[in-house]
Amino acid sequence: MLTEGGRARALFSGGAVMLGAVARTDLLGPHLAVHLALEALSTLHVRLRGLPDEIRVFPTHGGGSFCGTGGRSGHETTLGHERQTNPFFQTTEVMPFLARILNQHRYPTYYRDMAAVNRGGPTLIGITLPPLSRLNPEEVGRLKDEGAAVVDVRFGSDYDRGHIAGSYCVGIDGPVSAWVGWLIARGRPIVLVGGTEVELRHAQRQLLRIGFDTIAGVLDGGIDAWRSSGREVSTFETVQVEDMAQWVLSAEPMTVVDARDEHEWVAGHVPGAVHMYVPDVPYRANEIPREAPVAVHCASGYRAGIAASLLEQAGLKRIIHVNGEYSDWDRLHLAESVPS
CATH class of the missing domain: 3.40.250.10 (Rhodanese-like domain)
Structure with a gap:
């Protein structure tokens, strides 16, 4: 809670209040899901009851994550807006609240070891990202043959027109970290392909945030360099x-x-x-x-x-x-x- 002159001005809510949602309560196991759901209900309708509508709310993240139930995109809201529009604020009876919050979609398997990674103290990213090694097609081919995962971050339509056979199509226009974390084992070397420098850096940051720091580098010159080297290009x-x-x-x-x-x-x-x-x-x-x-x-x-x-x-x-x-x-x- 951020106060100014004795008045509450901003709430850094974590997952207790998100944009149109709340954090899911089953990530620590099904045995705690109901208990945490009841805590969420109490937070919304008891602990936050005395706070004014105009208070600004900064949640842990917006919609689009497997961490939350529903939600919308964005970085900021107000308590009043959530009280008017958030279905979890509007559901006040216990069983309907439990039915809503516990109706969950599957979540990425890498979530299961994130707590241990966080407790162990992951490397801080800092303001400046570590440099990305520029790899030529021969180096990428060798790494792929040795078991590295090649992750192509271009849009799907670009991937369809030509890509490295056996690569992963995980476009930067979606949750890269969620799908890479779900499909690729932690610790497996990763080579990034495609996209602009900004997009490659964005993908790198997403992966570092979940502890996937085994990024071997990027294919210098992208798929055009791969094609020019005479290597196989697949299409859909x-x-x-x-x-x-x-x-x-x-x-x-x-x-x-x-x-x-x-x-x-x-x-x-x-x-x-x-x-x-x-x-x-x-x-x-x-x-x-x-x-x-x-x-x-x-x-x-x-x-x-x-x-x-x-x-x-x-x-x-x-x-x-x-x-x-x-x-x-x-x-x-x-x-x-x-x-x-």
């Missing part, structure tokens, strides 16, 4: 939801993979689609027939790009990235399957 076909719908209606042999999470899947999905949430792809890709193309979609195209790269790592050949909004399916007045 990029289509929109409307194209996927036409294929479904044509009855051509094809597997549609829905890479969204379970909550999204049960709300409605493409008839005949196979549900395979992004982190499950490496373990279930062998379920997909190899003799027909596979079209991968999600809600926006971002996670589908990640899933497509994982399918390529699993050995599938003709991969189609549906890089568009799944809401177009409804706009086209197409029926969905809903589990009963």
Whole structure:
């Protein structure tokens, strides 16, 4: 709490109050989830009750993180705005509050060891990031052969037009640290590819913040340098939801993979689609027939790009990235399957 002249001016709320959300309460284990949820309820409706509406609130972060339940983007709010719009402030009865806060999506596996990393004292990033080593294609190829993960931070459409086979498509336009932390083992060397210098530095900072500090360097010259060296460049076909719908209606042999999470899947999905949430792809890709193309979609195209790269790592050949909004399916007045 920041006070000025005896008046409360700002609240650094951590996860107790976020923008349209609160922090999830199950990260320390299911045995503590209900207890912490009740503490959250008490914080919102008892501990903060005496604070004025105009107080500025600075949460630990905005929306888009697996740490919170729902939420919106941004860095600042006011207590009054949250009282009017945040569903957790508006839910005052115990059981409805528990039902809301404990209805959680899966979270990245690296969360499980973050507490130990933090207690051990991770290296401070500081104002200036450490330099990124510039690697030529030969060095990147050698590191990849030795087991390094190649992470391409370009937008999915750029990745589709040409990328290093076997690399990870984790675009800078999404939560890089969350997906790299979920899919790549801590301690595995990482090579960054693509993007501007600013974007590469942004990706580096995201990874350092979760303790992924084994960044071997960046591919100097990006994918153009890789291509110019005569090395293999892989491509994906990029289509929109409307194209996927036409294929479904044509009855051509094809597997549609829905890479969204379970909550999204049960709300409605493409008839005949196979549900395979992004982190499950490496373990279930062998379920997909190899003799027909596979079209991968999600809600926006971002996670589908990640899933497509994982399918390529699993050995599938003709991969189609549906890089568009799944809401177009409804706009086209197409029926969905809903589990009963």
